[in-house]
Amino acid sequence: xxxxSHLRELADAAVxxxxxxxxxxxxxxxxxxxxxxxxxxxxxxxxxxxxxTRGTILPRAMDGNSDIDYMVVFEGSNYKPQTYLxxxxxxxxxxxxxxxxxxxxxxxxxxxxxxKFELVPAITDWFHGLQIPAKRADLNDWIDTDPxxxxxxxxxxxxxxxxxxxPMIRLVKYWNAINNYPFNSxxxxxxxxERSYIWVSLLTSAQLKDYFFDAVESLSxxxxxxxxxxxxxxxxxxxxxxxxxxxxxxxxxxALSQIKELLPEVTTAKxxxxxx
Numbered sequence: 001x002x003x004x005s006h007l008r009e010l011a012d013a014a015v016x017x018x019x020x021x022x023x024x025x026x027x028x029x030x031x032x033x034x035x036x037x038x039x040x041x042x043x044x045x046x047x048x049x050x051x052x053t054r055g056t057i058l059p060r061a062m063d064g065n066s067d068i069d070y071m072v073v074f075e076g077s078n079y080k081p082q083t084y085l086x087x088x089x090x091x092x093x094x095x096x097x098x099x100x101x102x103x104x105x106x107x108x109x110x111x112x113x114x115x116k117f118e119l120v121p122a123i124t125d126w127f128h129g130l131q132i133p134a135k136r137a138d139l140n141d142w143i144d145t146d147p148x149x150x151x152x153x154x155x156x157x158x159x160x161x162x163x164x165x166x167p168m169i170r171l172v173k174y175w176n177a178i179n180n181y182p183f184n185s186x187x188x189x190x191x192x193x194e195r196s197y198i199w200v201s202l203l204t205s206a207q208l209k210d211y212f213f214d215a216v217e218s219l220s221x222x223x224x225x226x227x228x229x230x231x232x233x234x235x236x237x238x239x240x241x242x243x244x245x246x247x248x249x250x251x252x253x254x255a256l257s258q259i260k261e262l263l264p265e266v267t268t269a270k271x272x273x274x275x276x
Contacts, residue, residue, distance in 0.1 A: 010266075054154055083193055157193055
């Protein structure tokens with residue numbers, strides 16, 4: 001096995017399939033039906049967005065915080081954001097009373113046995129378009145949103161780079177998850193989707209490992225980041241630098257062992273992932 005083949009296997013394992021996919025699909029269908037029945041004409045539309053639609057969501061075996069982002073667009077815009085959040089909370093309490101339900105501004109989080117939903121209330125403003133609740137620190141109640149803008153950027157980047165960007169993002173998100181999230185998952189994915197990979201694409205027969213190495217080397221944290229985040233990123237950069245050098249020098253077995261320390265097989269990573 002090589003570094004690239006190991007990363008390929010992990011990236012393939014990071015795709016939701018089979019029973020897990022079917023279970024999630026049933027839950028989405030049930031949620032959609034219940035929203036229609038409960039709210040009726042109060043809603044203008046509702047839909048899935050986020051990593052599930054992009055194909056970059058991780059199985060829960062690789063990320064215990066994997067969730068489905070679901071936008072619920074209400075008719076009218078007469079109320080403050082908390083009013084709409086309260087409406088969604090009452091909805092989930094009505095249908096999912098035995099499940100864990102929390103508010104994580106600006107969403108209502110519904111945690112089921114097999115998946116988590118983040119329900120995002122939204123309104124449509126005639127001038128600004130779709131808007132969602134702003135975070136508490138913002139001066140405005142609502143902020144503009146385009147829930148599918150990252151989808152377009154990611155699709156274009158993936159097509160331009162031999163379909164290697166999506167699997168690379170899944171690998172970086174897996175590293176992020178097993179290291180207690182040094183980065184916000186959405187912001188990490190957005191950064192990787194929007195950056196240029198021109199230097200990697202110019203390599204002769206660029207492989208997944210080249211994109212993964214480049215992505216890790218590009219990551220940076222703000223000066224005020226927690227120390228555990230800095231430690232995790234510094235360790236990742238050091239391992240990537242060493243593995244890259246060893247692979248180039250012909251020490252592939254050594255490089256592979258180093259990358260497996262950074263990105264272990266899923267069965268050996270579960271303890272770290274679930275905090276055991």
